[in-house]
Amino acid sequence: MSTKHSKAAARFIENRKQEAWHDETLWMVRAKRDKMSHSLPEWERLRELACEIKLYSNSHLDVLLEEFEKNATANGAIVHWAKDAAEHNAIVEEILQQHKAHTLIKSKSMLTEECGMNDYLFGKGYDIIESDLGERILQWMKLHPSHIVMPAIHIKRQEVGEMMERVLGTEKGNSDPTYLTHAVRKNMREKFLTADVAMTGANFAVASTGEIVVCTNEGNADMGTSFPNVHIATFGMEKIVPDRESLGVFTRLLARSGTGQPITSYTSHYCKPKEGGEFHIIIVDNGRSDILARPDHIRTLNCIRCGECMNTCPVYRRSGGYSYTYFIPGPIGINLGMLKDPVKYSDNVSACSLCLSCSNVCPVKIDLGEQIYRWRQDLDKIGKASTEKKVMSGGMKFLMERPKLFNTALKFAPVVNKMPRFMIYNALNAWGKGRELPAFAKQSFNEMWKSNKIK
């Protein structure tokens, strides 16, 4: 009954030292987040507000997005609408063509990842340079993010050092983070200065002002947008917030939740094009309006991509981002993957013990664990239920609905205790992997009660 996730997780755990390091590193982020959230007495009220604002915004997209477009256009921005990934990528390509651009410098954006934009543009001969340090490392290593906020969290600095020896000619054996960061900085300086077009995602889009807000710690978005004359900003339409007052609720929650900082080092508001330049904004649907029609899963649209559900998830920490088949891992990724294509991404639904830590940690109160439970109920309907689990569940139902049979079974059950080990702990018994089976009692509670032994 193994899933692609459980198999990949097993491979991840084979290197127990690396797994323990991954678990501990992400747990530290969770601990930092706890400290930050506990420093605000109004934390729970903020979560409630954030959830309500998102539910309001996402049920008023027609009004808010048009208000945004009107204000952004008045500011001098050019607003584009993309119904899916293909349209999004085509819009970006068209802008690049218009400006005879070749190089695009880009800050971190999970949306461009979602749209497969880099591969698309590489295929057309463009050069895309990731300017976020983690993303840049991954780009050199030809890897995808394993976490949405800390994309290269699974890679140790020694591996980064070795890669940089090859790519940047850094000193052999030197994996000092400051040294390596300086080497990247030197390499990136020239890219920042010479890129043709800048691209950013957006953490928030403010309807009342028509501005977009980008949160980074490295200032790479600001640096990237400072030199080229053209800036393309792209965001999924659920990133809209009504006004700056409501924006303040989210900026207080985002970094505290995601990285345990009071606020990101840079919170940049982009309103209008630089003098003589162009500011393009792409508003992307790509399946989001379909989610609006799913009341059971509508709250996934609340997500502000803080990544804290990954940090708190005991399964994610012990299986790593690559064990999931959707490009966003962890609890939110399980849900978004199922919304994207349930048949294709059903293997991730097993990656949850239903501990509900994610639902309690989420700054916008997405019922992440509860939704995973609901997806499990759908697996049989789409032909993706595990046959073994189905048989076990059916068998249990049969037995448990027949108390006499159940009681008789319990009478004979202690026999199992005496079975030879090779029969109990064989390859078919997943429980026996690292755990002894519990022993059946000589007499069940029900039997004891019937024979008046309990008084």
Add this chain to the structure above:
Amino acid sequence: MKIGLFIPCYINAIYPEVGVASYKLLKSLGLDVDYPLDQTCCGQPMANAGFEHESAGLALRMEELFRPYDYVVGPSASCVAFVKENHPGILEKAGHVCMNSKKIYDICEFLHDIVKVKELKAEFPHKVSIHNSCHGVRELHLSSPSERNIPYYSKLRDLLSLVKGIEIFEPKRIDECCGFGGMFAIEEPDVSVCMGQDKVKDHMSTGAEYITGADSSCLMHMEGVIKRGNLPIKTIHIVEILASGL
């Protein structure tokens, strides 16, 4: 007040002593307790595995068994949480209004909030580490979830504090999952075992002799890990401590 004792399937089969301790404890407090015969299962294993419809018959049967009682009390937070949170939805589909969900309590919750016990005869001169189980914490609110910014409380600690001679500890990751999760334990065995081993280690680092909690299912999982690794710590259900000497 008539109390119907809810003994989930695996306690019935594997840990009858937990059921016995529950009965004796409630009885010792002068309560009117009865055990409706021939109970089986609440249906949680099937539902968590994705076959919720297969628990409808069991949910209905529980409704019939416990109809004559004012309260349903059981020594398993997770099963109680399932009845409380999930039976209403499951039974609604079967055209039945769930009554149990309004009167069911985990035994610790019941002792703490309804009976409001202030003293116990129990004595347990040992170091124990509290296992804050996921559903006990995050569904039944037996203690403050570590994710939330609310003042610390623990109904389990309050009850254990009434026991003479006991020393109470809690692990560093105070309410991280032990990795059981029903069929999760066998569908994702590697992650599950890893979580179990980490959890037991965390409990051991407190110096405790026993891991105790309100959920025999988590304790069963950790017991499996402990026995396989021959680790120097034991598991015991909290009611067995609270009922010690009865």
